Amino acid sequence: MKSFKTKLKLNNQQKTILAKHAGVARHAYNWGLATCIKEYEETKKRPSAITLHKRLVAEVKSINPWYYEVSKCAPQQALRDLERAFKNFLTIPERGFPVFKKKGRKDSFYLEGSINILQGNYIQLPRIGIVKTYEILPSVQVKNVRIASFRGASLTKKADSWYISFKYDIETAPTEKIGETIGVDIGINTLATCSDGSKFANVKAYRKAKKKD
Incomplete structure (x- = not known):
């Protein structure tokens, strides 16, 4: 697993759409936090990120059309982040209770x-x-x-x-196979015998044999 981070070279239009994504993510997070606090006070239970997202679509997105101008991943991940923040607080209280996000402070979103x-x-x-x-x-x-x-x-x-x-x-990626591998035995009378049955004569041995004839 490798990580990569770099700065974006944006025009004004792109800066605007990124700001909208961050705004929707922040709005979803703050709405989810307020909803969790209210429900816990009333029922001593906290809704999951999945439950919050279903309610967000039904109760919030339908009356805020600017939600449709950005990727659905932005609010979804914001609610997952909220759920993680609650779990961190319950397991490591030193991390503190989740707080509401403010515009211009650590603006971010996920795609x-x-x-x-x-x-x-x-x-x-x-x-x-x-x-x-x-x-x-x-x-x-x-x-x-x-x-x-x-x-x-x-x-x-x-x-x-x-x-x-x-x-x-x-x-x-696997490298291309150039050819089959063949085993070779080196001999005296026969210079080489390959695993595929091919034989190559030893020239010197061949000449000596011819002289004897």
Whole structure:
């Protein structure tokens, strides 16, 4: 498993759509946190990320059309992150109770699905399109090596810049078989006898035999 992170080279339109994704992820996270707090106070139970997502689609997404402008992965992963934050708090209390996210502080979101690394420093992201990176992306740049699996991508904002990071596996492609392997026995009278039955005469031995004749 390998990791890669690089800065994105975005135009204004792309910066806007990334900000929308981060906004939806933040909204879903905060809604989920408020819902969990309320339900726990009432029932002493906390809904799972799957239950929260079903309610989000029915209760929140339907009345907030801007949810449809971004990839569905952004709010889904935000609710998974919330569930993980609760589990971390229960197992390691020192990490603290989950807190509400604020705009402009650690803006981020996650994408998966139709993500394609293109030639050079371009990558195609769902609902965002093709974006350029400042570094050459890992791809089939080395002979007989290719990316075997791609694990989605995280996009985070630091200051005024956006970064993309992802994990991937690589595998070595099998080299082409040039020919069959043949065993060879070296002899005196017969120079070589191959495993396929072929024989090659020893020239010196052949000449000595001819002189005796």
